[in-house]
Amino acid sequence: MSRFEILMPYYGDVRLMQDAVRSVLAQDGDDWRLTVVDDGKEPDVPGWFESLADPRVRYLRNETNLGVSGNFNRCVQLAEYDYLVLMGCDDLMHPNYLKVIRGALERFPGAGMVQPGVLVIDADGNPASSLADTVKRKLYAPKDPGPLLMSGEPLAMSLMRGDWLYFPSVCWRTKDMQATAFRADLGVIQDLAIIVDLLLADVPLAVTPEVCFSYRRHAVSESSVTAFTGKRFEEARRFFRETADRLDAHGWHRAATISRRFISSRLHALSMIPAAGRKAGVRGVGAMLSHVAGRRA
Template sequence: MTTLDIMLPYYGNVALMQAAVRSVQAQTDSDWRLTVVDDGKEPTVPGWFAELGDPRVSYQRNEQNLGVTGNYRKCLGLVREEHFVMMGTDDIMLPEYVATVRAAIAKHPGIGMVQPGVEVIDGAGKPTEGLADQSKRRLYKPRFTGEALMGGEVLATSLLRGNWLFFPSICWRTDAVRTAGFRDNLEVTQDLALVIDLLQAGEQMFLSDTLCFQYRRHAVSISSQQAFTGKRFEEANRFFLDVADRLDKEGWTKAAKASRLHLSSRIHALTMLPGALKNKQSDGARTLLRHVAGSDHR
């Protein structure tokens, strides 16, 4: 089996990025290659990588800021192997991650996506589980023990009810993602859009409950910054309605209904209302209220 390409589109906190890199270096399965694409301007970062001295780690800095989607596309273009991970700049790979996903690929050659077990941590690295994560795990995520193989309308419906995936922890088949691509007009829903596109193309996902990845959720994420202004939910509304129309044409009526309803997204908007009011984001509060009420959905 080929080496696993680990792509790290970097922007933000230097210490957290360094912890992410070290977590890759600590893998029990050493058959990986890490590529860091720096979309920022932190002065100490190039020197740190120059001193790292690990031939499996390569680093490059963009001449100009490409933004989230632009840097994703650049990373995707640099992938050389059959499978890759688009790791988050502040996430942690537990030591068995590479071994776990490579075993899954060996068991299911040609699989489009592998989602292993994930633990949510806070900014300090401590395990945490907020109301949103609890709801996704208890209400929306399929119940299975060990492993499961899912795809088609069943998986699409589940994810459109409540997206319980963790994008930075997913291992992807390279040619499938290159065919689907990343959409120009999306940021915070880019992950779900990619998965739905792959499902419509006939790809399947392998699910494992083996815990081997830590996803960091904290207040400085792009989605959190945008939430109080309502920008996140304006994008979400456009995405869900567009997907619903496309799924109706495919005959996936159950998934289309779940997308048009997007109930978990509306509940999420409701939880953000107090923060918007507290931060005196009146326009954002109105946007959140419209999303909660479903007044924008057809």
């Protein structure tokens, strides 16, 4: 029987993290373990975990802050069971999450990734709808909601058109994840980067439509000017062009062409122009237009 590591890289809001932990504790079966790796310094967190007194829960605190990619990598290397989940510390598992994942792996035993159905919620936990999620579902996600198994260049083409996965909800085969690593040079697109690594290693993805996970989408914390300076889009341009070269070298030329165009990322920048004008003025609008035009950094 397969066993599951639920790994939670934690930094930030204590209450949301506690809600996330409670949602994991509601899972059925005895084939799972939760490990929380704390990359922060909130004073009351260790005592709260000690009070749980639950043998299914491990709590570890990093001696020094590792950052997002560093903490993700530590979590993955801690995994000892067959499959792992890198759950967001503000997301929620529904009580049927592991039941859905077990069913998908039974149906598709060769899958190295499983994407279940996801409910998007807002900061207060209410069902939410955003332009990004509507585009994911209507334009980029497969028209067949599943269950289905995808792999190879067709899957690479689909994800290069637009990343329709909800990374914190995905269940991964541990040996595949431990064979690669999150890139420290990427700040916002490291999840798609590791998926590309797995695709090039011929790891297939199972998709199942049953909703069993709530993904929390916060209002753009881009109330800060820094979100509109263009740095995140410079990173995206670099990533998509590098990925196109890798896909070409692998013989996946159609997927490479799509990656080189990075149309979904450019459309995202286009949608941000009004906010960029309000928050960062001419500089912000210029950064967005530069990405829309696909200019080199």
